[in-house]
Amino acid sequence: MIIVPEAVIADLITPEASFTAVERVFASMAARSAYNFPVIREAIGHADALYGFKSGFDRAALNLGLKSGGYWPGNAAKGLTNHQSTVFLFDADTGKCRAVVGGNLLTALRTAAAAAVSVAHLARPDAKVLGIVGAGHQAAFQLRAVAAQRPFEKIVAWNRSPEKLETLRGVADELGLGFESVSIEDLGGQADVIVTITSSHDAILHGAQVKPGTHVACMGTDTKGKREVDNDLIAAATLFTDEVAQSTTIGECQHAIVDLTIRPEDITELGAVINGDHKGRTSAEEITLFDGTGVGLQDLAVASAVVELAMSRGVATEVDF
Incomplete structure (x- = not known):
């Protein structure tokens, strides 16, 4: 052994x-x-x-x-x-x-990699502003991995305790990227790609706050009851995940399934895009969302x-x- x-x-x-x-x-x-x-x-x-x-x-x-x-x-x-x-x-x-x-x-590395894979296959090629929601241990890993996937010029970030964003500011400085601590509304209005990485049980990001063409990677919800985005955003987005069974039971889509906003068949495995069996993003205006539940x-x-x-x-x- x-x-x-x-x-x-x-x-x-x-x-x-x-x-x-x-x-x-x-x-x-x-x-x-x-x-x-x-x-x-x-x-x-x-x-x-x-x-x-x-x-x-x-x-x-x-x-x-x-x-x-x-x-x-x-x-x-x-x-x-x-x-x-x-x-x-x-x-x-x-x-x-x-x-x-x-x-x-x-x-930490595989969670960040999952978000990065989703960005590589679903985000607009011309994405310039990356939004990070959350400032816990995982956030810096997410920033480093995702920032490598597009020609980002700026990082905008939000956390309930803004002072905790200084670690992310340091990472952005290392990467040569501008950094701004913003409100959640401003983050949604600026970002072309948004990564949510919190342990929240209440929706932080809402559909009305996200502009057309955004790719959202929800990486914090992996347990029943957790939630980072509202059902309006789920309903507005083309949905992808690592595994549909987890997405609908312990992932970000669990709440939208319960209230019948979506059905399991509305969610596509990201692997189908990688394999060429699904087109992925189909327009510059489409909102795409990856529900990263974390699989063994x-x-x-x-x-x-x-x-x-x-x-x-x-x-x-x-x-x-």
């Missing part, structure tokens, strides 16, 4: 490699050569933690396994990341445990890439198991 600890992962995988791994997974899912198993996510009744499993199997890449982990809100006070996870990979031919991989940075196959793909890199560079540990 191969062990790749969290401490070495930052030196192994890049946002570009994460993008490639996630893009291939989406394509494999749409081709029905990969599928996710049902998600388990529970409040454990201790430390206010949410804990769960995401798992699946990609027959094309032979990636079989699971990510185990969740959210411990008190970790920051202990000097730890609130989100904690570990990826387990298994040999698809024998069932033996093949690798154990630290999953914290990988989760993404974790397996980036973890497998890390294992190969760790083995080739001699930083993996091999043990009998």
Whole structure:
């Protein structure tokens, strides 16, 4: 069995490699050569933690396994990341445990990569202004990954506590992009691409605030009850997702499904666009929305890439198991 600890992962995988791994997974899912198993996510009744499993199997890449982990809100006070996870990979031919991989940075990279893939395939080619809604741990990863997909000139950002946007301002400075802290209304009025990455349970961004031609990547909703945008925006947009089953039950589209604003068949897998089976954006005025719920196959793909890199560079540990 191969062990790749969290401490070495930052030196192994890049946002570009994460993008490639996630893009291939989406394509494999749409081709029905990969599928996710049902998600388990529970409040454990201790430390206010949410804990769960995401798992699946990609027959094309032979990636079989699971990510185990969740959210411990008190970790920051202990000097730890609130989100904690570990990826387990298994040999698809024998069932033996093949690798154990630290999953914290990988989760951030694959989530950012999913948004970036959606922008690469759905945003207008001439998009110039990128809007970021939220300023948590994941926001900087989103900014770096998405900014690479279009010739952006400016970042506009909103957060309930505006002072927390300074980290994003620093990233924008690194990238040579202008940065402005704005109201949510101004953000919707300026941005050609919007990434929402919050843990909100109430709609922050509304349909009336988003201009025609915008691409919206909703990346924060992954649990029943969460919500970042209202049903007016869902109804106005052409909808895409990583997996329809998750989008309609734990993703951004769950609320619009309940009140019959949309039906499951109104949502298209992003992999169908990647594979050429769906046109994706059809006009410069169309609003497109990607509901990024986060699927286990993404974790397996980036973890497998890390294992190969760790083995080739001699930083993996091999043990009998």
